[in-house]
Amino acid sequence: MPVSSFQPPVRTLMGPGPADVHPRILSALARPTIGHLDPAFVAMMDELKQLLRDAFRTRNALTMPISAPGSAGMETCFVNLVEPGDKVVVCINGVFGGRMKENVIRAGGTPVCVEDAWGDAVDPDKLDETLKLHPDAKLVAFVHAETSTGVASDVPTLVDIAHRHDCLTIVDAVTSLGGSPLEVDAWGADAVYAGSQKCLSCTPGLAPLTMNERALEKVRARQEPVRSWFLDLNLVLGYWSGSGKRAYHHTAPVNALYALHESLVMLHEEGIEQAWARHRRNHLALKAGLEALGLELMVKEADRLPQLNAVTIPGGIDDALLRKQLLDLYGLEIGAGLGPLAGRIWRIGLMGYSSRAQNVLLCIGALGTALKALGAGGDTGEALSRAQSVLSEV
Numbered sequence: 001m002p003v004s005s006f007q008p009p010v011r012t013l014m015g016p017g018p019a020d021v022h023p024r025i026l027s028a029l030a031r032p033t034i035g036h037l038d039p040a041f042v043a044m045m046d047e048l049k050q051l052l053r054d055a056f057r058t059r060n061a062l063t064m065p066i067s068a069p070g071s072a073g074m075e076t077c078f079v080n081l082v083e084p085g086d087k088v089v090v091c092i093n094g095v096f097g098g099r100m101k102e103n104v105i106r107a108g109g110t111p112v113c114v115e116d117a118w119g120d121a122v123d124p125d126k127l128d129e130t131l132k133l134h135p136d137a138k139l140v141a142f143v144h145a146e147t148s149t150g151v152a153s154d155v156p157t158l159v160d161i162a163h164r165h166d167c168l169t170i171v172d173a174v175t176s177l178g179g180s181p182l183e184v185d186a187w188g189a190d191a192v193y194a195g196s197q198k199c200l201s202c203t204p205g206l207a208p209l210t211m212n213e214r215a216l217e218k219v220r221a222r223q224e225p226v227r228s229w230f231l232d233l234n235l236v237l238g239y240w241s242g243s244g245k246r247a248y249h250h251t252a253p254v255n256a257l258y259a260l261h262e263s264l265v266m267l268h269e270e271g272i273e274q275a276w277a278r279h280r281r282n283h284l285a286l287k288a289g290l291e292a293l294g295l296e297l298m299v300k301e302a303d304r305l306p307q308l309n310a311v312t313i314p315g316g317i318d319d320a321l322l323r324k325q326l327l328d329l330y331g332l333e334i335g336a337g338l339g340p341l342a343g344r345i346w347r348i349g350l351m352g353y354s355s356r357a358q359n360v361l362l363c364i365g366a367l368g369t370a371l372k373a374l375g376a377g378g379d380t381g382e383a384l385s386r387a388q389s390v391l392s393e394v
């Protein structure tokens with residue numbers, strides 16, 4: 001069998017992640033591999049942890065990347081914080097809340113679910129009522145930015161309610177970190193995890209994580225060991241902790257961490273608030289163009305995520321065919337709907353390096369042209385000019 005090097009096609013990634021990776025980050029990956037206990041590497045790790053604290057807006061000492069994708073960040077929180085028998089209230093308004101429930105069960109806990117429709121934010125009143133019915137609950141878990149629906153939930157309000165009922169909080173910030181306001185300390189969130197490939201625009205495979213002292217106390221007070229060797233924070237911290245000598249736990253993904261470091265340097269250079277503003281501006285430009293094409297956003301305005309736009313597919317349009325055309329003709333990837341939203345929405349991501357003017361214009365131009373060929377949509381030139389005028393507002 002003849003084999004050759006793999007050359008990926010050139011794509012523009014405007015789906016639910018991974019996002020486009022900046023060339024600076026790709027070139028960081030190609031730097032020479034050094035030992036994961038090399039003093040130069042350890043110094044880079046210390047800087048990486050500080051850059052992550054800045055991105056999460058926290059002073060938590062325990063702030064570091066887990067050497068595995070966002071799902072492992074989720075699992076790290078649950079296996080460490082849930083003890084067998086713990087009651088955990090899980091808010092579910094999309095795919096990722098459902099996975100949290102699964103994590104609670106596998107960690108030996110008892111989930112109590114607060115369900116909201118896919119496309120709605122988590123309802124704080126329902127959470128409050130549920131906690132009143134379950135005064136023995138120990139934890140509350142929810143997703144900040146539901147990537148399956150494009151919905152933002154109100155983290156500070158949900159955290160306040162949880163704390164009033166003496167519960168710790170686990171917050172999924174995989175899609176929010178770097179893309180929309182996230183204030184771990186000001187909001188009091190106790191355990192928060194994210195992912196490298198969404199609004200940080202790094203390659204997939206790393207999960208930034210932060211936990212405050214209260215959460216760590218629960219981990220330290222466990223009666224039985226964490227039911228995962230790899231994700232046991234008591235062991236991982238021996239390698240990642242700031243002072244003293246570092247014990248070998250696993251071989252850090254050295255080059256992947258160069259890339260995460262580079263992505264955080266870029267975020268630092270831009271400024272996190274500027275990055276949030278950029279995501280918002282590009283979202284508004286995309287929205288203006290989509291509306292001129294006669295398309296509608298599914299989520300109500302107050303709950304919309306700028307980095308993930310759920311667009312209602314117009315009647316009579318073949319979802320899979322249209323997405324295939326975008327990929328074949330323009331190298332443009334947009335996301336399909338999941339679960340009950342399959343065939344009903346497209347998910348257009350504007351995450352990290354993908355959130356830029358040229359991607360907004362490419363997407364509107366490509367979508368407008370493809371829809372027109374199917375006898376749908378609106379005036380593509382007008383849609384581009386509406387988007388362009390939002391982009392040129394200061």
Ligand SMILES: *Cc1c(COP(=O)(O)O)cnc(C)c1O
Binds near residue numbers: 017147148204205
């Ligand atoms: C992408 C995503 C995850 C999972 O991250 P992976 O890197 O795919 O494991 C978890 N939660 C949310 C909200 C996500 O968008």
